[in-house]
Amino acid sequence: MRLPRILLSFCLLGLCLAPCAALANAKKITFGYLVADQLHEPAPMIMKNLKLLENRGYEVKWQEFLSGANLVQHMASGEVDYGTGGAAPVLTFRGLGLDFVMLASSNTNGSALIVRKDITSPKDLDGKNVGTPGIGSMQDALVDKVAEAHGIKVRKRNMKVSDMPLFLQKGEIDAFVAWEPHVSRAEGLGYGHVLLTSQDVLPNHQCCVLVSREKTVNADPQMAADVLDVYLEAMAWFDQNREEARRMISKATGIKAEDVAKAMERVTYPEPPYLDETSMVMLVDSLVSSKKIKKEHVPDSAAFVKNMVLRDMLEKHLKK
Known part of the structure; x- marks a missing residue:
């Protein structure tokens, strides 16, 4: 009887250790989003609540920032892999020579x-x-x-x-x-x-975007594919479950549901989530005019925007 008991003990130990081993082998990812901005960028809230990245084997660190500028600063230093935030700081940092790229839209206006x-x-x-x-x-x-x-x-x-x-x-x-x-x-x-x-x-302006850096996307194409897939899944869930999403936003922000409903009337969620390049070209011109980006860094605003939008990648994933 002693041997079977020993074997049983090892089997039970193996079952206990299996989840730990799986967690230890999980890929780590840091995803940033803006404080109390679940209405503009609902995807991170949904991804987090439904554990969409975790279900694909990732160990996720969710990190909150006061503004898009704070988020891209931490992404520039390598502390954040992917995130959602305003287009303006992403464009500004790209204008400073950093390799920021946009994968998809979150919202326009708002x-x-x-x-x-x-x-x-x-x-x-x-x-x-x-x-x-x-x-x-x-x-x-x-x-x-x-x-x-x-x-x-x-x-x-x-x-x-x-x-x-x-x-x-x-x-x-x-x-x-x-x-x-x-x-x-x-x-x-x-x-x-x-x-x-x-x-x-700024009519129909691009607001929040899914952002990363070229070197992050190129270093791990599978992670980039997984992030974009679950992001699109989260946005589709949001589009199909607006009432539940409103309740989630209200709970996350502490703002009354009726105020959330009113606010959503001013926000546009493009479907499919293509990025509005025309408004971003106008924004780049404004950033150059206000000297936040040097003109010599952006000789052609349209080409500048086009080069940082991963449209082909988005279209590939939309066809899945």
Whole structure:
């Protein structure tokens, strides 16, 4: 009886160790996303909740960032493999010579300029304090576009987007540009009103994107394929389960479901998720004009954008 018991013990030990061994052999990946931005970029939330990457054998570190500029800085240093964030910081860092690439769209439009109740036109913002998520963010670029179009100067204040409604309510800023649902949240609380949407400032502009670096994609093509596959799976789930997605977003952000529903009306989720290259060319021209990118680094804006969009890869995966 002793031998069978010993064999049984080893078998049970083997069963216990198998998951640990599988975990130890799992590929590690760090995926970044923006704080409280599940409405603009729902795919990471869904990928995380449904364990889509983990189900493919990956050990995932989910990392949250205050803005797209923060995310791409950490990606530039090699701390993040893939992530979702605004197109503006991705374009800016590519303009600085880094090998950033875009794999798919998350959304277009979806941001807005919300102001104090007594402000009725962009001219009223001259000399005023405007909150943004920081230099290099899409929202920061939108502020520049508004200031340039109306011949005004504003004082930018960088802050966490979820804090912006409170700063507006306290009078510490006169306006802010943020992604939804923080705009609708401020409206719902009665702290301000929308003066301009991002659609008004830059129609159909590319907002959040799935981003990585060329060397990351080329170093492990299978990982790149898996990330894009589960990203597309998550976006398809989002499109087919909007009500449940709203509840998930509300829970993740702490924002009322009705404000989330209102916010979603200002956001466009392209299907299939092709990137809007035309709006990104306009954005690059704006970044060059504001000297965030040197003109000598971007002799041809259209070619610059085209070279960083992995459209062939996206089309291949859409045909699966």
